[in-house]
Amino acid sequence: MNTAGHTDVHGLDLIPFRGVRYDPERVGGLAAVTSPPYDVVVRPDGLLELESSDPHNIVRLILPQATTQAARDQQAADTLHDWLGEGVLAPDPLPGLYVYEQHDGDILQRGIIGALRLSAPADGVVLPHEDVMPHVIEDRAALMRATAANLEPLLLTYRGDTGAGGANAAIDRAVHHKPLLSTTTEDGFHHRLWAVTDPAEIAEIRSDLARHQALIADGHHRWATYLRLRGEHASPSPWDFGLVLLVDTARYPLRVRAIHRYLHRLPVADALASLTGSFRVRTLECPLPKAMDTLAAAAAEGNAFLLAGDGAFHLVDRPSPDLLARTVPADRPEAWRTLDATVLHATLLDHVWHIPDAPEHIAYIHHTEATVEKAEREGGTAVLMHPVREEVVRDLARQGVTMPRKSTSFGPKPATGVVLRDLAF
Known part of the structure; x- marks a missing residue:
């Protein structure tokens, strides 16, 4: 586990990791193995459609089907282990931060995927804006414990600076290179992913993000799950970090739906x-x-x-x-x-x-x-x-006031299956 040297960071502390990704040669197509986030999949019809689209669709990890909670979690862990062993999923050779783009003609969204150091709400670094449901946290925690993996990134937003340099400059440079993957999913969104592995560029991104706080746009239950699992493990450990996508909404405004x-x-x-x-x-x-x-x-x-x-x-x-x-x-x-x-x-x-x-x-x-x-x-x-307006959400979050659970749906949400974080790598 690369911890990239913990410094005295008072804002976002994003570190590189060895992303686990699908080998396109071993699946029917990258679009066929991705999925919406677990809580967006319409069940049962959408679940069955995803399962049938490819035998290696990521939904078999994020929403395993069995008669009991324990059986579902063990099934997901066994499936992840098998896919890694078969080479269907494989870790990238070098740790990196990942530039991720979603584009559907009307919307262009770009952000940085990395492993974010977890912080308590009182620290004011990551701001939740919704209440959560205990039974969902229990469900997600059991799955993460069994797989020892972050299977899908949270969507976090921050308000970046307009000047040159920093994370946005790194994003602009990355998108001029050949992407690691490029695919169009059934919803019409085109997805591209690049790895940033150069230490100087990683340092530039981290330095920029360290001056910012973030709002949880999507993934409150997974964030609460990250915090719970961190508390179950002695620090330092890979559980001190969680997989996130950070989007600068000053540059790439999100769509807010109900x-x-x-x-x-x-x-x-x-x-x-x-x-x-x-x-x-x-x-x-x-x-x-x-x-x-x-x-x-x-x-x-x-x-x-x-x-x-x-x-x-x-x-x-x-x-x-x-x-x-x-x-x-x-x-x-x-x-x-x-x-x-x-x-x-x-x-x-x-x-x-x-x-x-x-x-x-x-x-x-x-x-x-x-x-x-x-x-x-x-x-x-x-x-x-x-839907409620984003500025209302952000203002309440800064006051430490959480909205009723499931009050907002920010998007576009990252596709699940583009890049995973296995805590063993």
């Missing part, structure tokens, strides 16, 4: 009946894209949600001020108290619908159409959300 809720046990009719007198409810006779536009317009004026699952779309907005005063905690900043996610959880889920925030009651789904389809197929209620 994460929707699916309420398994609440039919739409019951959900709507409970809102009489406390919210305005309007049924929209239009297709989903138009309904989402209407939601966006309503959300610009105040709290608004779109309920679906009965073949129609129901816009829910204008909550009773008295109801909000009774149900939303008053000991938080105004920006937090007026979040749609805050009102959804504190007012609707906790007070009006009395729904526990547990997996058997609520599913968190990134894809709008998939959320609606699931509700219509199973008879529950889809609660569609409008």
